Amino acid sequence: MKLPLACCRLQTLGAALGVCVTISFTVQLLGGPFQRRAPTAPAGHPPAPCQPQTHLVFLKTHKTGGSSIVNLLHRFGETRGLRFALPHRYQFGYPSPFRAERVKGYRPEGPPFDIICHHMRFNLTEVQKVMPNDSFYFSIVRDPGTLGESAFAYYRAVAPAFRRAPSLAAFLAAPGHFYEAGARGNHYARNLQWFDFGLPVVRDGDSVAVAAALAGLERDFALVLLAERFDESLVLLREALCWPEEAVVAFAHNGRPTGDGPRVSPAQAARLRAWNSLDWALYVHLNRSFWRRAEAFGVARLQDEVARLRQRRADLARRCLRGGGPLPARAIPDGRLRPFQPPGRAQILGYALRAGLRPAEREHCARLATPELQYKDILDRRQFGGGNASIPPGG
Numbered sequence: 001m002k003l004p005l006a007c008c009r010l011q012t013l014g015a016a017l018g019v020c021v022t023i024s025f026t027v028q029l030l031g032g033p034f035q036r037r038a039p040t041a042p043a044g045h046p047p048a049p050c051q052p053q054t055h056l057v058f059l060k061t062h063k064t065g066g067s068s069i070v071n072l073l074h075r076f077g078e079t080r081g082l083r084f085a086l087p088h089r090y091q092f093g094y095p096s097p098f099r100a101e102r103v104k105g106y107r108p109e110g111p112p113f114d115i116i117c118h119h120m121r122f123n124l125t126e127v128q129k130v131m132p133n134d135s136f137y138f139s140i141v142r143d144p145g146t147l148g149e150s151a152f153a154y155y156r157a158v159a160p161a162f163r164r165a166p167s168l169a170a171f172l173a174a175p176g177h178f179y180e181a182g183a184r185g186n187h188y189a190r191n192l193q194w195f196d197f198g199l200p201v202v203r204d205g206d207s208v209a210v211a212a213a214l215a216g217l218e219r220d221f222a223l224v225l226l227a228e229r230f231d232e233s234l235v236l237l238r239e240a241l242c243w244p245e246e247a248v249v250a251f252a253h254n255g256r257p258t259g260d261g262p263r264v265s266p267a268q269a270a271r272l273r274a275w276n277s278l279d280w281a282l283y284v285h286l287n288r289s290f291w292r293r294a295e296a297f298g299v300a301r302l303q304d305e306v307a308r309l310r311q312r313r314a315d316l317a318r319r320c321l322r323g324g325g326p327l328p329a330r331a332i333p334d335g336r337l338r339p340f341q342p343p344g345r346a347q348i349l350g351y352a353l354r355a356g357l358r359p360a361e362r363e364h365c366a367r368l369a370t371p372e373l374q375y376k377d378i379l380d381r382r383q384f385g386g387g388n389a390s391i392p393p394g395g
Ligand SMILES: Nc1ncnc2c1ncn2[C@@H]1O[C@H](COP(=O)(O)OS(=O)(=O)O)[C@@H](OP(=O)(O)O)[C@H]1O
Pocket: 061, 062, 063, 064, 065, 066, 067, 068, 146, 150, 154, 227, 228, 230, 251, 252, 253, 254, 255, 256
């Protein structure tokens, strides 16, 4: 998406390169929060080898593409026998702030977990009780100008502010008319990302408090991905984690049928950004940080790796998927692959497997296609045995 920033799009990077190089050089000199783990090798020396990171905290924010990231984390952890910090049911007591005792099997003196990646309202001190000290903290954000529409469609039944409005257009014409701060479920209706990051309540227009909150966020999170630049994000993540390229290939989960054009008009997107002003400030800030990091990685290198990633994903889609892409839930006969459908009219797409796959390939394809809830239950059974059916979001 286009932001009024010097270095926020690949296309504009050529012109902005000088500015960005200066900024990123300064950031590196000052030891900014997004320093890379592997030190840069001196000229003429091969880069220092790095160890794949297996201690991961992924803050899964809502409606930002996080389910697709969770799918690759699930697969990475499962194939390597890593321990997941799982909720007892669907999520960790959300929307209450995360607490360690919400993790199934957590004991204060017990062994730490390797990966935590399901919805929570972030709470650093409690997460630190569960996860090793050397964990890599990362998350993903999205432009509130489109996230707001996705949340409106998905959480219509659970957010009173959305439920009361006859349409998104009506809500945006006078959001204050429908919204009551603090009402149960209304965190979905305003500044949802600010809420998920567990950032403090700040008064309207208090730019000092906003800046302090965002500085704290960048101290806690080593990397924040952008939903709009999903594939570039995966490449930067792969590099930060020292993972092989194939480990970050995933299908897009939780999508909806695409219509004829964008779901929000430019005017509606602008209203959504104004209504979600804290999320917009957060997004603008993290967008800048993302592109500084992308520029440090190297634009041409990034484009090359993104192309390889897309090729791998397209090959897998051709090999694995019936119809080669996402399908509506009614066209997915296998309940283990059918995604949860929220109450209301929003349709969530999933995947069905091609007939005739050999067993090993079928297993691999099934894991790529398995929705988050069913996959969480598989991991739960692997770690704890027995059955544990998830309850749906908002339930
Ligand atoms: N790979 C990739 N690239 C870009 N966008 C993606 C991707 N994967 C998921 N999505 C979009 O993210 C939205 C779903 O987000 P989540 O998975 O976080 O939803 S949830 O909070 O877990 O319900 C949902 O957005 P909407 O379609 O606007 O609702 C998905 O289409």
